[in-house]
Amino acid sequence: MRFETSTPPDGVDWAAVAAWWDAWGAPIGILIVIVGAFIAFRVVRTIIGRVVGGVVSGVKRRADAADTEALSNSPLAQVRVVQRTRAIGSVLNTMLAWVIAALALILILSILGVNAASLVAMASFLGAAAGIGAQGVIKDFLNGLFMVFEDQVGIGDLVDLGAASGVVESVGIRVTQVRDVEGTLWYVRNGEILRVGNRSQGWARVIIDQAVPYDADVDLVERQLLDVATAMSEEPEWLGRVIDKPETWGIESVSPDAVVLRLVVRTRANARDDVARELRRRVKDGLDELGLDLPSVQKVVGDGLEAKP
Structure with missing residues (x-):
């Protein structure tokens, strides 16, 4: 008596499926991770954009202003709320983009068979490299982040930053722009700001x-x-x-x-x-x-x- 074993009873050739998955499983998994990361970033950015837009729209309604530029004629506190909210939204978008990208990279490396010990070693190496090669940038970023969240300076403020004094025209995460009384526009790195004297608050x-x-x-x-x-x-x-x-x-x-x-x-x-x-x-x-x-x-x-x- 001879038994036929070429075709499984349920009609599915699982060996062929397994072979196909071995050949294409990793690329498909990587593609799924990339698409998922892109979708997650879009969703998070949309949520942050709607929150920021809601705050700005509420300020405009209270100020009876048609656009952001018109807020210059509104109370300074409302202008500060708009500037601060948008700056925080920009910071959150950047931070979440890096977090999502890091998670996606870890998942992709796991799919490729890189073990956890290697991932930890790579993360430590990258962290050390970033700490040595980008100390100034990281310091600028963190100091600018605290300046924005603590509302130390805002657009239109008359400030003394030590390195420059004048009216603030832009508050960035890395650089703050100050125009002095003679009209010179100074670009001050946030990491170099040790003190802030603000003559426009209170x-x-x-x-x-x-x-x-x-x-x-x-x-x-x-x-x-x-x-x-x-x-x-x-x-x-x-x-x-x-x-x-x-x-x-x-x-x-x-x-x-x-x-x-x-x-x-x-x-x-x-x-x-x-x-x-x-x-x-x-x-x-x-x-x-x-x-x-x-x-x-x-x-x-x-x-x-x-x-x-």
């Missing part, structure tokens, strides 16, 4: 150290300075920019030729310079009314330049 203080003749009536001059500042702060044009009552802090320094008195006005951060210029003009007019012969600036000893805490 409130600011206008400090005027006014020198008057040594024999002047200090009390009279102080009252005149305070009256001038108070009258200005109560005018409709300046009422929204001055956020506290003006103060005189008394005598800051004394020299044989002059007495320096300090006048202080607390303002909104973005209105400091405008208030300071107008207040100086009015102080000059107020002192002219008293008929004071002001001492020469070169003779004034400015010992009291430190601001009162």
